[in-house]
Amino acid sequence: MKEEVEEQGGSVCSQQYFFRKWRMEMSHVTIPKVNRFLKCDICTKLKSCLEKTTGREERQTLLQERESHLFQQK
Ligand SMILES: [Zn+2]
Structure with missing residues (x-):
C-alpha cells in the first residue's frame, strides 16, 4: 500500500502513526484473522x-465488472 501511494506521488x-490513528479512529476496521x-x-x-x-x-462484461x-476495494 505504501509503495502504491508513493508511486502516485x-x-x-x-x-507507528498509522497504527496509532487506526487504533484511535478506525478501530472498527479490522483484518479478518482467518x-x-x-x-x-x-x-x-x-x-x-x-x-x-x-x-x-x-x-468480457463479467471480467470488467x-x-x-x-x-x-483497494
Ligand atoms: Zn469482492
Missing part, C-alpha cells in the same frame, strides 16, 4: 458466473 506517514484474502459475496458471485458463462461478450469491483 502521495506522502506516507510512519507506520483469511485476510477472503472473498466477498460479489467476488464469489462473479467468479461462479464466469465459470458458468461461455459467451465471449458476456465473459470484476475489475472495477476489485479497484474499488
Whole structure:
C-alpha cells in the first residue's frame, strides 16, 4: 500500500502513526484473522458466473465488472 501511494506521488506517514490513528479512529476496521484474502459475496458471485458463462461478450462484461469491483476495494 505504501509503495502504491508513493508511486502516485502521495506522502506516507510512519507506520507507528498509522497504527496509532487506526487504533484511535478506525478501530472498527479490522483484518479478518482467518483469511485476510477472503472473498466477498460479489467476488464469489462473479467468479461462479464466469465459470458458468461461455459467451465471449458476456465473459468480457463479467471480467470488467470484476475489475472495477476489485479497484474499488483497494
Ligand atoms: Zn469482492
